[in-house]
Amino acid sequence: MPxxxxxxxxLIRRIAQGDEQALSQLYDRYAATVMGIALKIVRQREIAEEITQEAFWRVWQRASTFDNSRGNCAPWLFGIARNLSIDELRRRAARPQAAYEDPERPLLEAIADEANVEEVVWLGEQRSVVRSAMQALSAEQREALELAYFSGLTQREIADKLGNPLGTIKTRVRLGLLKLRDLLGTQQWNE
Incomplete structure (x- = not known):
């Protein structure tokens, strides 16, 4: 629609052509998520803000290298943020750390659990992609799937809750899942 x-x-094609407005739109759309990814990994707001800015700067510089046949650019952008964040953790690990801890400098709380960070971030990225795909469903399909998968209701319970016949709910769930499979089938879930 117009x-x-x-x-x-x-937007990524327009960015590759030097369209600053397109970059601004992409930033408005994903800055909070990119910031969340960075903050989850580095656990320092100022550094996460710098990583967010650097991630969008890299999108600006490298937009022409994005291969849209691999799917949406969001996972690409999130991967940039994730890699920048992990690089920051590695830089920190190479620097000497303070040997003291006080209430204003909680040293132990600032140490990231690197064994789980990548998994947590990747799951967050997947959730974001799935949420975007869910928005492409009809309101009825989305509602039925959300009640089934996020609220844990059976199809009978969904039918009773919404006042619809069971067959209607089964059809909405089946068609919604098929559409999600098509939408998400182009996504690259493995690195």
Whole structure:
């Protein structure tokens, strides 16, 4: 539709052509998520803000290298943020750390659990991609799937809750899952 915002891949093509407005739109769309990824890994707001800025700077510089045949650009952007964050952790590990801890400098709380960080971030990225795909479903399909998978209701319970016939709910769930499979089938879930 003419009033709909442009898709991510349209924005990335425009960014590759030097369109600053497209970068601004992409930033508005994903800055909070990128910041969340960085903050989860580095656990320092100032550094996470710098990583967020650097991630979008790299998108600006490298937009022409993005291969849209691999799917949406969001996982690519999130991967940039994740890699920058992990690089920051590695830089910190190479620097000497203070040997004291006081209430204003909680040294032990600032140490990231590197064994789980990548998994947590990757799951967050997957959730974000799935949430975006869910928005492409009809309201009825989305509602039925959310009640089934996020609220744990059976199809009978969903039918009773919504006042719809069981067959209608089964159809909505099946068609919604098929559409999600098609939408998410182009995503790259493995690195």
């Amino acid at each position: 009033g709909d915002p442009p898709g991510d891949n349209v």
